[in-house]
Amino acid sequence: MNVASSVAALSLAERARRAAKVAGEFADRVDAEGRFPTEGMDALKAERLMGVMIKQELGGEAARITEVADICGILGQACASTAMVFAMHQIQIASLADYAIGSAWHEAFLTRICDEQLLIASATSEAGIGGNLRNSICAMDVDGDTARLEKNATVISYGTIADAIVITSRRNAEAPHSDQVATLFLKEQYTLEQTSVWDTLGMRGTCSDGHVFRGEAPAEQILPRPFAEIAAHSMLAVSHLLWGALWYGIAADAVARSQAFVKAAARKSPGQTPPGALRLAEASNLLQQVKSNVVAGLKQFEAAKGDADALNAMSFSVAMNNIKVGTSQVILTIINHCMLICGIAAYKNATPFSLGRHLRDAHSAQLMISNDRILGNTSTMLIINKQDTSLLG
Numbered sequence: 001m002n003v004a005s006s007v008a009a010l011s012l013a014e015r016a017r018r019a020a021k022v023a024g025e026f027a028d029r030v031d032a033e034g035r036f037p038t039e040g041m042d043a044l045k046a047e048r049l050m051g052v053m054i055k056q057e058l059g060g061e062a063a064r065i066t067e068v069a070d071i072c073g074i075l076g077q078a079c080a081s082t083a084m085v086f087a088m089h090q091i092q093i094a095s096l097a098d099y100a101i102g103s104a105w106h107e108a109f110l111t112r113i114c115d116e117q118l119l120i121a122s123a124t125s126e127a128g129i130g131g132n133l134r135n136s137i138c139a140m141d142v143d144g145d146t147a148r149l150e151k152n153a154t155v156i157s158y159g160t161i162a163d164a165i166v167i168t169s170r171r172n173a174e175a176p177h178s179d180q181v182a183t184l185f186l187k188e189q190y191t192l193e194q195t196s197v198w199d200t201l202g203m204r205g206t207c208s209d210g211h212v213f214r215g216e217a218p219a220e221q222i223l224p225r226p227f228a229e230i231a232a233h234s235m236l237a238v239s240h241l242l243w244g245a246l247w248y249g250i251a252a253d254a255v256a257r258s259q260a261f262v263k264a265a266a267r268k269s270p271g272q273t274p275p276g277a278l279r280l281a282e283a284s285n286l287l288q289q290v291k292s293n294v295v296a297g298l299k300q301f302e303a304a305k306g307d308a309d310a311l312n313a314m315s316f317s318v319a320m321n322n323i324k325v326g327t328s329q330v331i332l333t334i335i336n337h338c339m340l341i342c343g344i345a346a347y348k349n350a351t352p353f354s355l356g357r358h359l360r361d362a363h364s365a366q367l368m369i370s371n372d373r374i375l376g377n378t379s380t381m382l383i384i385n386k387q388d389t390s391l392l393g
Contacts, residue, residue, distance in 0.1 A: 007048045012063060015047035016071040024078030028350075030205040031081070031357050034198070036161050037205045040075070040082030041119065051114035053090060054097050058107060059114030065094070065238065065305075066298045069245035076249020077256070080361035081205025083246035085119075087239075088157055088206075092120040092166045094238045095182070099225040106223065109164075109184065120184075121162035123213055127152040131369055134231060135177040139170040140222065147183060147219040150212065156192070157208040163187050167213060168227055180227035183217070190215035202360030233311045237301050239369070240324035244294040247365050251290060251331040254358045255283050258338035261345065261353050276341035283337040290330050297323040314385035321378045328365035335359050 007015060023040025030037045044050060053068055054060025068090050075083035093113070100106035112118060124133035138151040149169050159165060164186050171179045196210035223230065258280055265274035300319055304310035335358050339346045342353040349356060 007046075008061065012049070012052060012061075012067050013070055013074065015049055016074040019043035019047050019049065020074050020078035020082075023075060023082040027079035027081070028357065030079060031202075031360075034200075034204040034207075036158060036207050037079055037082040037085065040079050041085060044075075044082070044086055045117035048114075048117065049086075050089065050117040050119065051093065051110070053093050054110050054114055058110045060097070060110070065241060065301060066295075069242055069294065069298055072242050072245040073249040073252070076246035077253040078249075079205070080246065080250050080357070081203055083249060084203055084206050084243075085158055087242040087246050088122065089120050090242060091235060091238050092122050095166065095223075095230050095234050096120075096184070098234055099230045100184075100223050103220070103224050105218070105220045106184065116163075118163040119158070119161065121156055121159050121165045123151060123153040123156045123159070123165055123167040123211075125154045127154050129177075130154070131373070133168065133235075133369075134180070134228070136168055136170045136180050137177065139173040139175065140181060140183065142172065142219050142222075145219050146216060147222060148216045149183065149185075150214045152195070152210075152212050154196070154210045155198075155208045156211050156213070157206045159192055159207075159209065159211055159213075161207065165190065165213070165215075166223075167215070178228065182223045182227045182230060183215075184221050184223065185215040185217050189217040201363060202357070203364045232317075233308070236317075237297075237311075237320045240320045241294065241297050241301060243365070243368065244290075244297065244323050244327040247327050247331050247362065248287075248290050248294055250358050250362050251287055251334040254335045254338040254355055255280075255287050257346070257353050257355065258283060258341040261342045279337050279341050283334050283341070286330055286334045286337070290327050290334070293323055293326055314381045315388040318378055318381055318385070319388070321374045324369070325371050325374055325378075328368075328371060331362045331365060332359075335362055 022043035023037060026039045052061045052063040055062050072083050072087045075086055096106060096110060125131050126137055128137050129135045138149060141148045151167060151169060164184055166182050166184050168180050168182050170177060171181050191214050192211040194209055194211055198208045262274045262276050262280050297320060304316055310316060335355060339355050345351045345353040346355040348354060
């Protein structure tokens with residue numbers, strides 16, 4: 001049995017836990033040094049997890065979004081930066097695996113991802129439009145069989161480390177800002193001129209520097225489906241769900257640390273309820289709400305997948321938006337509870353109960369696609385769309 005077969009014999013969750021153990025050993029160093037989580041990502045590659053959503057005929061394992069979300073949650077409990085890089089990579093895989101099928105070039109590249117465990121980044125943000133991924137200023141220039149693009153991307157997470165980048169642009173110079181295509185450029189087909197440094201409060205290991213991207217590649221590398229369809233049917237929902245899963249993981253580890261703190265206090269004073277016990281129960285209750293929110297969204301997405309009417313429905317968009325907003329808000333409340341439970345031991349670094357990294361990483365959740373932007377979009381939809389009040393809807 002070769003290495004790939006031996007690894008694949010284990011469940012995805014088992015492989016994720018093995019990778020998470022490695023990632024967790026380096027999480028504090030990744031955070032302190034603001035460096036890419038090389039060890040965690042190498043462990044994920046060793047576990048053959050980079051292409052699991054790709055269909056089996058192309059070398060993948062046809063994993064469901066729920067299984068990939070579980071991996072993100074497991075990683076989030078160990079190293080949020082590793083979890084975020086893995087999640088952002090899988091968001092691109094979901095788009096390629098579902099919306100580039102039928103293109104010989106892209107199918108061959110999907111096979112390469114599985115064989116070589118390649119890492120894929122994305123460039124959707126742009127100077128002048130910020131994080132509004134459904135608008136582009138830059139335009140693709142197609143000359144015969146060659147496509148050229150220059151884009152001033154305010155953020156390209158792990159751009160210098162990735163093996164390829166999926167980048168959005170207008171279809172051509174005459175197209176409106178919303179008429180977009182996505183193109184996959186290989187590392188050797190582009191240059192990156194750094195314009196900003198990712199020196200942040202949290203999620204420091206994602207290395208999300210700004211760059212001017214300049215690329216030239218065969219035009220066949222433009223994804224065959226419009227980006228509007230990819231975004232509406234896959235990218236936005238998958239982003240909210242996988243991010244929600246890893247944010248749940250961050251909060252789950254904070255609750256686990258505070259639970260260990262309360263247990264230690266209980267052992268020191270038998271027969272007495274530790275001061276933080278009731279607050280721990282509150283944190284546990286909130287954590288279950290986050291889990292239920294994400295799980296419900298995963299079930300709804302899997303039920304809608306492949307059904308254009310369901311994916312285009314405003315009620316579906318509202319549900320996915322609510323998952324992102326709700327999860328990103330509640331995890332901060334949970335971690336604050338845990339900080340109060342563990343007290344100064346949580347506030348200090350290098351203790352078994354330290355929560356500074358968790359709190360700082362969690363603060364990014366409300367900013368990654370701004371909650372205000374999402375709430376604005378949701379409010380517009382709710383003005384013209386009836387609220388879905390069914391428990392099973």
